Amino acid sequence: MNIKLISSAISVVMLSGCTSMMQRNDFDSFNSKLDSGDFSGASQVALEHAGYDNDSGETSDLLWTLQAGASLNYAGEYELSTKLLDETETMMKEEDTESTASEGVELIGSMVGNDAMLAYEQAHYDGIMTNTIKAWNFISLHDYQNARVELNRAEERQRRAAQHFADIIKERSEELESEAGESSALVKQTIESDLTQNTLKKAGIEQGQWKPYEGYVNPFTTYSYGLHLLITGKSKSDFEKAANSFKRVHSLTGSPAAKADYQLARSMVKNPSQSKLKDQVWVIFENGKSPVKEERRIDLPIFLLSNNVSYAGIAIPTLKKRGTTFDSITINGSKTSTIADMDKIISAEFDQEFPYILAREITRVTLKTIAQKQVKDENALLGDALAILQMVTTGTDIRTFSALPSEYQATRIKAKHNTVEIKAGSFTIPVELSTESNKHIIYVKAVSPLIEPSVKVVNI
Amino acid sequence: MKKLTIAAVVAAMSLVGCKTTTSYIDAADTTTNVVAALSYADFSKAANEMADDIISNKLMTHPQADVGGRYIIYVSGIENDTMQRLDTDQLTKSLRVKLLQSGKFLVTTAFGEDDATKKMRDLKNSKMVKQASVKGDNQVLAPDFSLSGKILQRDSTLDNGDTRIEYYFQMSLTNIENGLAYWEGERVVGKVADGSSVSW
Numbered sequence: 001m002n003i004k005l006i007s008s009a010i011s012v013v014m015l016s017g018c019t020s021m022m023q024r025n026d027f028d029s030f031n032s033k034l035d036s037g038d039f040s041g042a043s044q045v046a047l048e049h050a051g052y053d054n055d056s057g058e059t060s061d062l063l064w065t066l067q068a069g070a071s072l073n074y075a076g077e078y079e080l081s082t083k084l085l086d087e088t089e090t091m092m093k094e095e096d097t098e099s100t101a102s103e104g105v106e107l108i109g110s111m112v113g114n115d116a117m118l119a120y121e122q123a124h125y126d127g128i129m130t131n132t133i134k135a136w137n138f139i140s141l142h143d144y145q146n147a148r149v150e151l152n153r154a155e156e157r158q159r160r161a162a163q164h165f166a167d168i169i170k171e172r173s174e175e176l177e178s179e180a181g182e183s184s185a186l187v188k189q190t191i192e193s194d195l196t197q198n199t200l201k202k203a204g205i206e207q208g209q210w211k212p213y214e215g216y217v218n219p220f221t222t223y224s225y226g227l228h229l230l231i232t233g234k235s236k237s238d239f240e241k242a243a244n245s246f247k248r249v250h251s252l253t254g255s256p257a258a259k260a261d262y263q264l265a266r267s268m269v270k271n272p273s274q275s276k277l278k279d280q281v282w283v284i285f286e287n288g289k290s291p292v293k294e295e296r297r298i299d300l301p302i303f304l305l306s307n308n309v310s311y312a313g314i315a316i317p318t319l320k321k322r323g324t325t326f327d328s329i330t331i332n333g334s335k336t337s338t339i340a341d342m343d344k345i346i347s348a349e350f351d352q353e354f355p356y357i358l359a360r361e362i363t364r365v366t367l368k369t370i371a372q373k374q375v376k377d378e379n380a381l382l383g384d385a386l387a388i389l390q391m392v393t394t395g396t397d398i399r400t401f402s403a404l405p406s407e408y409q410a411t412r413i414k415a416k417h418n419t420v421e422i423k424a425g426s427f428t429i430p431v432e433l434s435t436e437s438n439k440h441i442i443y444v445k446a447v448s449p450l451i452e453p454s455v456k457v458v459n460i
Numbered sequence: 461m462k463k464l465t466i467a468a469v470v471a472a473m474s475l476v477g478c479k480t481t482t483s484y485i486d487a488a489d490t491t492t493n494v495v496a497a498l499s500y501a502d503f504s505k506a507a508n509e510m511a512d513d514i515i516s517n518k519l520m521t522h523p524q525a526d527v528g529g530r531y532i533i534y535v536s537g538i539e540n541d542t543m544q545r546l547d548t549d550q551l552t553k554s555l556r557v558k559l560l561q562s563g564k565f566l567v568t569t570a571f572g573e574d575d576a577t578k579k580m581r582d583l584k585n586s587k588m589v590k591q592a593s594v595k596g597d598n599q600v601l602a603p604d605f606s607l608s609g610k611i612l613q614r615d616s617t618l619d620n621g622d623t624r625i626e627y628y629f630q631m632s633l634t635n636i637e638n639g640l641a642y643w644e645g646e647r648v649v650g651k652v653a654d655g656s657s658v659s660w
Binding site: 089092093096097127145146148149152153156157159160163167234 | 539540541542543544545546613615617621654656657658659660
């Protein structure tokens with residue numbers, strides 16, 4: 001019995017302790033490639049972490065397939081990017097439809113270790129960005145029909161996100177109460193106590209700081225939807241929908257670019273003359289890097305009896321912003337403006353999730369501390385061993401879709417010549433436009449002020 | 461040990477029992493093997509109903525139908541405004557087949573769809589080809605009508621959390637001579653699916 005207990009304890013320690021550390025290493029290797037603007041190298045690292053099989057083309061890890069899909073888009077490998085992102089949609093569906101029973105088993109398992117052991121569950125913005133990136137893959141390959149399918153999917157995911165956040169609160173609290181069992185009152189007492197709130201506040205962890213865009217909308221997706229309809233639209237209803245999308249983006253962000261596009265779309269509704277779109281050049285600018293999760297360890301007062309408090313170490317994730325690269329860039333002097341703040345979108349969703357992460361961690365620590373004290377009463381040595389076990393298994397889940405930018409910006413000009421000039425920080429980049437096309441989209445991505453931004457052109 | 465063996469055998473047998481064996485189904489049956497996505501059954505039903513509608517429409521009868529007069533239809537783009545990657549030919553093919561079978565219409569493939577009509581005329585200067593068999597100029601017929609349309613999808617969440625999915629098949633036949641739509645049709649396919657994930 002003792003051998004069994006020790007061996008399973010060692011397995012948990014190995015699994016949970018190592019999981020957190022391995023996750024950190026995986027992210028470091030990926031982010032360092034991305035930070036240096038080596039998108040192709042970053043995609044290779046992501047493919048490796050995703051368990052990519054060269055022969056079958058299959059992967060086994062949702063998050064790293066997402067990271068690979070995004071970085072392949074940056075590297076201009078659109079077809080493989082779409083193929084991998086298609087796979088992530090299948091994995092997301094499996095995660096969505098996973099039975100409550102198997103989710104419960106997974107959660108109970110994680111109670112012995114930590115959240116990093118749970119299967120990666122996609123954030124809503126992960127799904128929305130998956131379809132949005134795929135839409136841009138198709139736009140880059142001039143496949144506008146399939147781009148529309150992806151944008152329709154992205155819009156549907158936005159609708160589902162709003163619905164989800166309305167429903168989830170009730171569901172989650174019921175799930176946690178059943179997990180904690182008899183200890184649920186103690187967990188609740190710990191979470192609600194002034195001591196806990198003050199400790200978290202002192203550690204700089206404040207909840208509810210971030211407000212989502214109204215309706216949990218990702219305005220970059222909405223802008224992409226509008227732009228696609230504006231450049232490919234045939235009917236009045238297409239231009240009407242484009243105008244409504246730009247109007248929404250403007251109302252959410254105040255972007256002058258969205259306002260100008262709204263006015264152009266409105267004029268197309270009144271008189272759909274393609275000459276109005278001639279020589280129009282849109283610039284989409286991916287600025288900086290999205291926030292990442294970091295592990296934070298703090299000692300929290302845990303209620304073991306209604307009046308017996310014991311301090312125990314917990315590990316929780318916090319968001320660390322990596323920020324924008326430039327305030328804005330210009331094309332022939334026209335300045336880009338923000339059409340979507342990804343930091344805001346990611347932080348707001350994290351804020352929604354955080355109380356449940358905290359409650360899970362407090363439940364875990366409470367259960368472990370009670371067990372440890374009970375064992376210690378009977379066998380002091382084993383009790384101490386459990387205390388060490390508790391310390392080692394404490395860790396947090398830092399997995400996040402880190403390939404995204406901090407924000408998206410846009411602007412539009414009417415080109416008079418076939419060469420336009422982009423200025424980004426100290427870089428001046430001349431961009432050639434095809435004379436055979438009369439509409440163009442220039443896609444710029446900047447990850448560091450020291451590295452020349454990558455520039456891709458879609459001639460339509 | 462024996463108990464373990466029996467349990468393993470039972471588990472293996474139950475697994476075998478669950479496996480679906482491959483079998484033929486009626487692809488046009490809308491009542492069994494239903495999926496949330498669009499299937500052949502949906503396309504076939506919508507196309508058949510719309511074809512019947514067109515065939516029975518008085519405006520779509522050629523004025524010289526009694527002496528073999530038939531309208532020529534050109535199939536222009538069908539827009540896919542759904543959340544699924546579709547080949548819109550799935551809708552138009554069934555429709556074209558039925559219109560042709562009715563004997564009231566002809567469908568032209570000479571403009572974009574099948575370039576052989578144009579290419580084979582390039583054989584005019586070929587020494588290999590018997591020139592009398594090469595099709596001449598001024599013989600290809602221009603279409604009278606253009607068939608266009610759209611497939612739309614709208615999803616919404618029901619009170620019980622399920623997803624209600626509606627597919628709209630919208631089509632128009634435009635008289636190319638005067639630009640007027642002589643026939644328009646819409647068929648709506650509605651489905652309810654589990655709402656825990658997306659419908660594609």
